[in-house]
Amino acid sequence: MNDFKERIAAELVAVRNRSLAYTEAEDDLLVRQHSPLMSPLVWDLAHVGNYEELWVLREAGGITPLRPEIDDLYDAFKHPRKDRPSLPILGPGEARRYIGGVRGRVLDVLDAIDPDGPDPLHRDAFVFGLVIQHEHQHDETMLATLQLSREPGLVRDGDLPPGGSAGAEEVFVPAGPFLMGTGTQPWAYDNERPAHRVDLPAYWIDRLPVGNLAYAAFIDDGGYDDPRWWTPEGWHWRQESHACAPLFWTRDGGTWWRTRFGRPEPVPMDEPVQHVCWYEADAYARWAGRRLPTEAEWEKACGWDPSAGRARKYPWGDDDPGPGRANLGHRAARPAPLGAFPAGASAYGVEQMIGDVWEWTASLFLPYPGFRSFPYREYSEVFFGKDYRVLRGGSWAADPAAVRTTFRNWDHPIRRQIFSGFRCARSATPEQA
Structure with a gap:
């Protein structure tokens, strides 16, 4: 062999x-x-x-x-x-x-x-x-x-690097074309193919995922009780579900707690928020005066190298993920602190786009131009349409063999049991562009 x-x-x-x-x-x-x-x-x-x-x-x-x-x-x-x-x-x-x-x-x-x-x-x-x-x-x-x-003692934990605060809150991505999807990654799925040119206007995207501290501010400001921040479908879900915080969160006095693999602990305010559905992510973004990025915006910020004029397999390049670049493969049973992986930044300087949490995008799960199902329709094709939203990036539980800048995940917008979070974006003004 x-x-x-x-x-x-x-x-x-x-x-x-x-x-x-x-x-x-x-x-x-x-x-x-x-x-x-x-x-x-x-x-x-x-x-x-x-x-x-x-x-x-x-x-x-x-x-x-x-x-x-x-x-x-x-x-x-x-x-x-x-x-x-x-x-x-x-x-x-x-x-x-x-x-x-x-x-x-x-x-x-x-x-x-x-x-x-x-x-x-x-x-x-x-x-x-x-x-x-x-x-x-x-x-x-x-x-x-x-x-x-909620059974304790079944899932191992591990150590993670400390977080960091250096850097701007958001990153500017100039207008221009990039190559979305892939025709060269041999193990890419059919929904990642074919590679195709996408021309985007200029935009801003968060350097880091939205953290627990920021999300707690949304809750404390009455974000779950104000229909202004929710789509009609999202507000209906909010009323039917009675959700008032991310899944597995509870408040005891002035402290937020979460249950993580059967054990209660204070919510670490320096971690990316996880276990939120698309409706919650979208409502937070509206409350913050922002929006969720489209998956094209997400992929360009993650994988495009403007100086080389080509796509990278990972944000930092084509080398395999290592312990200094991303939190993948169940290294620990939680997201890493915000800013823990500056060496994993993309060409634009966006961090933690691979690993930690799956990131909701604004986009519906749809085929790329020229899509062909392979090796069977039921992997991707039967899910295309208005019922599913795209997630990108991969969580702490995703293995390096199953993530890349072009990988597309998808789920119903009500799903919260998955290890999902998000980051925000906004369109550039004409002056900025």
């Missing part, structure tokens, strides 16, 4: 170790549904193995199905999350044996494929990038489920 394939094998091992770590718990916790928004953890565990069997073993390797009778149980489009506990899904022990059996055959397929051949699933080992990223995304989903379980 050559070096390229050995790196892929190492990525497969790393993501599987992560999945097994998040499901190393009592069987009762794994089979229980902790929220109707989420699957039982054991469903996610077997699903990643079934997905790997479908795409690597059957589609790329031409191997006879191992467990075709369970395909329906793990088809995410046939069974909503709220219904999955009632399905005859595999128990924890059987799920672990199943995914282990799949994985042994997956490595055989890896050894046999030609990454330089004409098969689009084999080329650049795309099918392996597909399953590695898919499993990391489910690992992040597992973390969200563990947070909703």
Whole structure:
């Protein structure tokens, strides 16, 4: 096996170790549904193995199905999350044996494929990038489920660098074109393609994500009780949900507390706010006299290098993320303090755009011009339309293998259980432009 394939094998091992770590718990916790928004953890565990069997073993390797009778149980489009506990899904022990059996055959397929051949699933080992990223995304989903379980002691924490305050509050991005999306990243998803020119007017964007201190000021100023700051749909959600703070926040006297993986703690005011939905982010931006950035504005500020006239894979360049550039891969079970990664700044000087929190944008999830679905419509195409808003950047729970400046996430505007935050933007005045 050559070096390229050995790196892929190492990525497969790393993501599987992560999945097994998040499901190393009592069987009762794994089979229980902790929220109707989420699957039982054991469903996610077997699903990643079934997905790997479908795409690597059957589609790329031409191997006879191992467990075709369970395909329906793990088809995410046939069974909503709220219904999955009632399905005859595999128990924890059987799920672990199943995914282990799949994985042994997956490595055989890896050894046999030609990454330089004409098969689009084999080329650049795309099918392996597909399953590695898919499993990391489910690992992040597992973390969200563990947070909703409110069970302490299940999720490890870690150390993060201190924050910093040096720098302007917002960054100016001059008018002009840039290349949005990608045609060169081999493991990019279909919704990131094709690369296309976008010409934007000048704008300002926050140097850092909105922090807990700033968001608490919005709450204290009555932001949740003033319909002026909310869209009609957002105000309806606010009244129906009775939300009055980010999910998992409570107030005790004059102090805000949050429950983080089962343990209460004072809200750190120097961290990016997380567990807010799109409606909350949009309302805060209006209250602050700003707006959410479009995803094109977000991507230009994050990845475009104006001096080189090209897009970067990450804000700082094309080198892989390291501990001094971004908070990724569950380094700790929380966002890093604001200003913790000046070395991870983009060419425009915008910081913490990759890692810490997914960032809501103003944009609906829509196809790029010339979009073509690959390898299946249900990854992206069926979600295009007015029901989903785009998130960018990746959270502390996202793995480096599953993030880049062009990566597009999406969700319903009411979702708060995800590790989501935001930053604000504003259009430049004619004089500034």
